[in-house]
Amino acid sequence: MTTLVFGPSPVEVAHGEPREEPDGTLVCAAVRDVTHDVRSFVLRPAQLTAYGFLPGQHLTLTVDVGGQVLSRCYTIASSPCRPDELTITVKRVPGGPVSNWLHDHLRPGDAVVVDGPLGSFSTAHHPAERYLFLSAGSGITPLMSMLRTIHAAGEPVDVVFVHHARTPADIIFRDELRVIEADHPGVRVVVVCEGDAEHEQWTGPRGRVALPMLLGVAPDLVDREVFTCGPAPYMEAVRGLLTQAGADPDRYHEESFDLAPPAAPAAPARSSSGATYMVELRRTGRTVECDEHTTLLAAAAQSGLSLPSSCQEGMCGTCKTTLLSGRVAMEHAGGIRPREIAQDKILLCCSTPCDDLVLDA
Ligand SMILES: Cc1cc2nc3c(=O)[nH]c(=O)nc-3n(C[C@H](O)[C@H](O)[C@H](O)COP(=O)(O)OP(=O)(O)OC[C@H]3O[C@@H](n4cnc5c(N)ncnc54)[C@H](O)[C@@H]3O)c2cc1C
Numbered sequence: 001m002t003t004l005v006f007g008p009s010p011v012e013v014a015h016g017e018p019r020e021e022p023d024g025t026l027v028c029a030a031v032r033d034v035t036h037d038v039r040s041f042v043l044r045p046a047q048l049t050a051y052g053f054l055p056g057q058h059l060t061l062t063v064d065v066g067g068q069v070l071s072r073c074y075t076i077a078s079s080p081c082r083p084d085e086l087t088i089t090v091k092r093v094p095g096g097p098v099s100n101w102l103h104d105h106l107r108p109g110d111a112v113v114v115d116g117p118l119g120s121f122s123t124a125h126h127p128a129e130r131y132l133f134l135s136a137g138s139g140i141t142p143l144m145s146m147l148r149t150i151h152a153a154g155e156p157v158d159v160v161f162v163h164h165a166r167t168p169a170d171i172i173f174r175d176e177l178r179v180i181e182a183d184h185p186g187v188r189v190v191v192v193c194e195g196d197a198e199h200e201q202w203t204g205p206r207g208r209v210a211l212p213m214l215l216g217v218a219p220d221l222v223d224r225e226v227f228t229c230g231p232a233p234y235m236e237a238v239r240g241l242l243t244q245a246g247a248d249p250d251r252y253h254e255e256s257f258d259l260a261p262p263a264a265p266a267a268p269a270r271s272s273s274g275a276t277y278m279v280e281l282r283r284t285g286r287t288v289e290c291d292e293h294t295t296l297l298a299a300a301a302q303s304g305l306s307l308p309s310s311c312q313e314g315m316c317g318t319c320k321t322t323l324l325s326g327r328v329a330m331e332h333a334g335g336i337r338p339r340e341i342a343q344d345k346i347l348l349c350c351s352t353p354c355d356d357l358v359l360d361a
């Protein structure tokens with residue numbers, strides 16, 4: 001989490017709203033089946049421009065599903081070595097509105113609205129000579145972006161990549177993992193399956209993530225920079241195992257795709273013992289009270305105002321707005337870029353007031 005306390009400079013407030021972000025539209029150039037329930041979508045900028053991002057970062061896509069505007073995060077699974085082309089790889093989640101909409105409707109030529117690149121889960125922030133990549137299910141996507149980058153750039157690093165899948169039919173990027181392993185002398189890939197597929201018996205390692213297996217493939221794991229992504233129970237297990245092995249928590253980095261259900265609204269502002277501030281939502285034409293422990297999004301919700309939001313964890317950028325005056329404390333998780341912060345943007349879901357505020361919301 002990044003904690004910041006800031007407000008707009010007097011000069012910028014006096015001269016009006018800072019410049020908006022450039023157009024965030026990407027055009028789908030290709031759709032590829034990866035497994036029976038996973039598809040890759042190749043996205044390109046509408047103008048032929050390079051799109052800078054770090055391996056492991058994500059985009060937030062906003063789509064209209066049956067009249068409901070929904071936003072979800074998707075990792076850019078491709079490598080920034082191809083900055084003109086961004087690939088997201090999406091697993092169908094049973095009953096999930098956006099993943100199924102993308103599978104069923106997004107076709108070459110269609111435009112999608114995106115925000116990003118966002119996020120701080122990247123080897124670029126933690127350069128090392130030896131890595132341990134651990135993933136399960138669709139959590140492979142950010143690690144694949146990092147691996148593709150190491151491979152494409154010919155980085156002389158040592159990577160042990162352990163991926164867990166349900167069955168052999170569920171192994172995402174199966175062939176490409178083997179190609180990269182054969183081509184890069186420092187890369188070793190181990191795929192572990194829980195069971196067999198209908199048409200394939202798994203002959204490789206089986207079971208859930210366990211310390212003897214990890215130590216078997218990476219006996220030096222405590223000396224490696226570790227990146228993990230997968231379902232919450234998997235990551236909890238990994239954290240426990242690495243702690244047991246004596247790994248340094250500062251060298252452990254994780255990203256979760258499972259977002260906690262939206263928190264119940266915090267106690268009403270008046271009941272708090274802390275300071276309470278007035279928050280003017282200029283576009284909405286309303287002013288709400290918010291105490292210093294309540295996020296601006298929660299305070300708006302308590303007053304019956306539903307503002308755009310998705311993850312509610314400072315990750316997706318959906319609740320981004322402009323702070324016109326006042327100061328906030330913001331603890332974000334990569335859902336806003338430094339240049340946006342410099343333009344007085346804030347995320348409502350993870351900002352609390354330090355002053356009376358005026359928001360462009
Ligand atoms: C930073 C970040 C990066 C992400 N990158 C990817 C990616 O590269 N590829 C990808 O497929 N998804 C990715 N996700 C998950 C994605 O944002 C959506 O949550 C997912 O596609 C489901 O959206 P939905 O609208 O279909 O269903 P939702 O209504 O969002 O979810 C329905 C239910 O399924 C659960 N769920 C969500 N995602 C998964 C999953 N992957 N496996 C099992 N259960 C799940 C949710 O917790 C919820 O209970 C990422 C999420 C985050 C936060």
Ligand code: FES
Nearest residue numbers: 310312315317349
């Ligand atoms: S709702 Fe996702 S960053 Fe605020």
